[in-house]
Amino acid sequence: MSRVEIEKKIQSENDRVAEGNRRIFNDAGVFVLNIISSPGSGKTTLLEATLDRLADKLNIVVIEGDISTERDMDRVRARGASGVQINTGGGCHLSSRMVADALGKIDLGPADLVFIENVGNLVCPSTYDLGEDVRMVLLSTTEGDDKPMKYPAIFHEASLAVMNKIDLLPHLTYDMEKVEKEIRVLNPESEILRLSALTGEGMDAWIEWVENGMRRKKAELEG
Amino acid sequence: MHELSICQSMLKIVDQTMEQHEGAKLRKIFLDVGRGSTIDPTLLKEAFAVLTSDGPYIGTELVINDIPIAGECRACGRDFVYEELAFGCPNCGSTDIRITSGMELDVKALEVDD
Numbered sequence: 001m002s003r004v005e006i007e008k009k010i011q012s013e014n015d016r017v018a019e020g021n022r023r024i025f026n027d028a029g030v031f032v033l034n035i036i037s038s039p040g041s042g043k044t045t046l047l048e049a050t051l052d053r054l055a056d057k058l059n060i061v062v063i064e065g066d067i068s069t070e071r072d073m074d075r076v077r078a079r080g081a082s083g084v085q086i087n088t089g090g091g092c093h094l095s096s097r098m099v100a101d102a103l104g105k106i107d108l109g110p111a112d113l114v115f116i117e118n119v120g121n122l123v124c125p126s127t128y129d130l131g132e133d134v135r136m137v138l139l140s141t142t143e144g145d146d147k148p149m150k151y152p153a154i155f156h157e158a159s160l161a162v163m164n165k166i167d168l169l170p171h172l173t174y175d176m177e178k179v180e181k182e183i184r185v186l187n188p189e190s191e192i193l194r195l196s197a198l199t200g201e202g203m204d205a206w207i208e209w210v211e212n213g214m215r216r217k218k219a220e221l222e223g
Numbered sequence: 224m225h226e227l228s229i230c231q232s233m234l235k236i237v238d239q240t241m242e243q244h245e246g247a248k249l250r251k252i253f254l255d256v257g258r259g260s261t262i263d264p265t266l267l268k269e270a271f272a273v274l275t276s277d278g279p280y281i282g283t284e285l286v287i288n289d290i291p292i293a294g295e296c297r298a299c300g301r302d303f304v305y306e307e308l309a310f311g312c313p314n315c316g317s318t319d320i321r322i323t324s325g326m327e328l329d330v331k332a333l334e335v336d337d
Contacts (some may be wrong), residue, residue: 002337003332007329009328010233010236010328011328067271077328092225127260152325185310185318188320
């Protein structure tokens with residue numbers, strides 16, 4: 001009887017394909033965000049509001065992930081995005097393989113910015129590197145203010161947390177300070193933004209954040 | 224949940240190693256599964272039973288090391304487990320804490336009969 005040491009992450013195949021995606025994104029010089037949230041937090045609405053502000057000056061690609069329908073891709077395409085809808089048919093997250101296959105259908109040449117809208121799920125997507133620059137979690141004020149500690153993986157992994165639907169705060173008992181404290185405990189380096197994709201409040205700071213991210217990425221690739 | 228696809232990924236890693244041990248019988252697979260990894264050990268064992276109900280790994284035991292989420296406080300040095308956390312270090316209250324374990328999903332080793 002002998003022990004054979006392996007010491008390998010179970011996700012190493014996903015990670016290998018993700019690195020391949022990362023090389024493709026870097027060769028195209030694009031800044032890539034992987035947006036993760038529960039269903040209904042406002043991912044697509046945030047993308048629509050972002051496209052309204054940026055689609056005139058930037059070439060934006062969206063990779064949409066849903067179990068079924070092309071609804072989200074239709075919405076972002078109507079606001080000036082190009083891209084591809086991935087239907088997982090039941091899968092609860094996007095994998096790097098799914099994104100790699102989608103990249104085969106997209107011309108990243110003219111693209112500046114890529115948003116990957118993950119399947120609505122606060123649990124499973126957190127452990128799947130897709131090749132993004134930033135893993136972002138979107139949390140809305142209607143989801144209860146006890147969520148970060150209940151979902152440690154995603155809040156630990158995400159480098160940006162965006163709190164959406166702040167326009168509804170007057171109608172809710174939502175302790176924003178508590179939520180932000182919990183997020184920082186799980187990831188002290190996490191940046192946090194508060195906004196309403198619907199009313200536009202806080203959107204300027206989000207747009208500025210995105211543009212800074214693009215500039216930083218460009219500088220890294222040139223440096 | 225997707226314990227089945229995680230189990231498939233694990234078995235691919237096991238296959239690759241077993242290719243270098245032709246003729247050997249695989250007795251045990253040792254995994255580290257962190258409580259923050261989103262993967263449930265009970266469901267993983269059920270998926271494993273389904274995927275190894277025939278083939279070369281019938282009778283192989285999946286041994287899971289269940290790793291709690293734990294961390295340390297960078298302000299006072301105290302170690303703690305996740306359940307002790309409430310907005311910060313249970314000792315000094317600082318939010319300058321670092322999660323040090325609990326996110327693992329690793330194949331550690333195999334036990335084979337050569």
